[in-house]
Amino acid sequence: MLHHIKYFLFKLNIVQPSENDIDRWIQYQYVYRIEYALEYGNYRTRKLAAEALGILGHKSSIPILLKTIDDKVQNVSIAALNALEKIGCNDELGSTVIKRRFNWLKQLREKEAIREASKGKKYNIYRWERASKKSFDRVKEQLKKPIR
Incomplete structure (x- = not known):
């Protein structure tokens, strides 16, 4: 009874469901919630809802999970991809989208790892060593002479 009230409060945008609420929804097979x-x-x-849909494995959830792949939060996108993989999106479009998105995430993580690895690294830029004072004066004198 309490989980019904909590769902209506969630629909009124008063509270957010907790992990226990979503576990209860999984137990009672409330896919629409x-x-x-x-x-x-x-x-x-x-994120919790995407993981829950992956656990339930209903094929009717595939369209909303495909829509969630482009979420602004990366963890939600990854959870939706994992759920789609668990459900087994067998059509050609779904498998192509999942493969490309996983490749994109892999490249993104590799770039972040490279950036983190080189964050504190100082680069050695080779500079020409300054010539001795004598050779510097000699070049300066030659520049003063007129060109023949």
Whole structure:
């Protein structure tokens, strides 16, 4: 009974469902509630909802998970991709999108790793060593002479 009230409070945008609430929704197979949480929740709720849809494995959740792949928060996108992989999106479009997105995430993580590795590194820029004072004066004198 309490989880019904909590869901209506969530729909009124008063509270966000907790991990226990989403676990209870998984237990009672409330797919439509989890999909609603995936669409309208905060970033933590969206991540938990995407993981929950992956656990439930309903094929009817594939369209909303494909829509969630382009979420602004990277963890939500990754959770949606993992859920799609668990559900087994067998059509050609779904598998292509999942492969490309995973490749994109892999490249993004590699760039971040390179950036973090070179963050504190100082680069050695080779500079020409200054010539001795005698040779510097000699060049200066030659420049003063007129060109023949």
